[in-house]
Amino acid sequence: MTERVLLVARSAGGPDGVSVEVAKWAAVLRDHAMDVVVVAATGTPDVRIDLLGPRPADPGTPRRWEVLLDGADLVIVHNILTLPLDLPALPYLVGTLAGRAVIVHHHDIPWDRPRPVPPGFPPDDDRWCHVVNSHRAMAAFAEHGIRAAVVPNLFEPDPVAGDRHGARRQLGLDDADLLVLHPTRAIPRKEVPTAVRIAEELGGVYWLAGPAEDGYDGRLRRVLASASTRVRHGLGRLTMAEAYAAADVIVYPSSIEGFGNPLVEAALWRKPLIGGDYPVAAEFAARGLRWFRTSEVGELRAWLARPDHRLLDHNREIAVRNFSVGAVAPLLMDVVREVAEKTRTPNRFVV
Known part of the structure; x- marks a missing residue:
């Protein structure tokens, strides 16, 4: 039965x-x-x-x-x-x-x-x-x-590969643009202003994937309008797999999360992440995941200039072992x- x-x-x-x-x-x-x-x-x-x-x-x-x-x-x-x-x-x-x-x-x-x-x-x-x-x-x-x-x-250990170049073309970006993906919706605890600031300091294009919710629409419009870097908002016809493929950096400076899927997703898609300052993230660190804190923009900028892919290999192995x-x-x-x-x-x- x-x-x-x-x-x-x-x-x-x-x-x-x-x-x-x-x-x-x-x-x-x-x-x-x-x-x-x-x-x-x-x-x-x-x-x-x-x-x-x-x-x-x-x-x-x-x-x-x-x-x-x-x-x-x-x-x-x-x-x-x-x-x-x-x-x-x-x-x-x-x-x-x-x-x-x-x-x-x-x-x-x-x-x-x-x-x-x-x-x-x-x-x-x-x-x-x-x-x-x-x-x-x-x-x-x-x-x-x-x-x-x-x-x-x-998580699936081998996520669907997205079309990086096709997605970036839809966003109006070329290969030289640094794309900073914020893979979340916009509500206060997602700390969109911090994410925008990080993208500005990196000299990258800020891309917020999700919509504003819980009455955050007005605040979001003001934050994005005042950004000193280029901004993209929404997935349009793109999938999250294509978003991760197109991105160069994942930004995730939430203050509170129940779990925080992007820390694992970034590892599986082999992308560097900056953020992870919320309390539950300590458990990811205890399992061995490594990322850049919001105070480490300079360190991330140096890593991007000379990427050490051992970090990405390490994080993917930890993610598969613990969360697949x-x-x-x-x-x-x-x-x-x-x-x-x-x-x-x-x-x-x-x-």
Whole structure:
């Protein structure tokens, strides 16, 4: 019998970190012969359920949701039960998940954010298993009485090669231009002004891949308009693979991140990175990844003048050893087995 797994998130199929990890988890579970159904309120899920989003649900939605749950052997909830966001149906969702086999995947540390975390949040249940992507997150959840397993974000060890020259032509750049890619959306904690300053000091073209969110549009327009270097904003028709191929430097000066995929992506695409000053990044350094801090623009400039490819080789080897699908998928399947052992119905869920 093939087990049916629901992967549940607010959105699916997009470039944001949660959607990307949902797709990766779906691929791993399907590789283990599981029937995976991605459920979300927006994006391109297999099934769209609007009560997973900020708008009030249609009257028939709760029944559709309960039918999905009753047909599932395992439910994996991505970040919906992590941050106290504007989700009108949250109490109802928690109630319908109680007593079921559930993996609660936390992509963020709720207590890192300025918004107060209400009592009893994140919710917990005896049959649930909580998953976080860093040891710092594991310690934070433990401080609040929640035991969590660590499953780092996972990556394909050989990412799709993008068309460097074609992408740079679309951006209006030639081979001599230094392209500084900021592979993220624009919100305050992404520190766009710092990223622009670094690009200016390097004499490079600043490229912000993602859109402004959370009301940051006006601030972003002012920052980009005042830049003393050339600026590109948005991917257009390009993919992230083409963006990494086109880039010469990755800039990532975030102040807070739940994980920080660009540190690993830069390593796998063999690009130097500057940034990584947020707390969780210390775990990447402990595993051996090396990058330039935001205060080391001069050192990066010297490296670019005489690149030492041993740094890129080293980082790629560390990334593959620690964060590739082959390294992380067994950790995910261990959690799936733990949830299976918690089920009260013998032989209902077997891995």
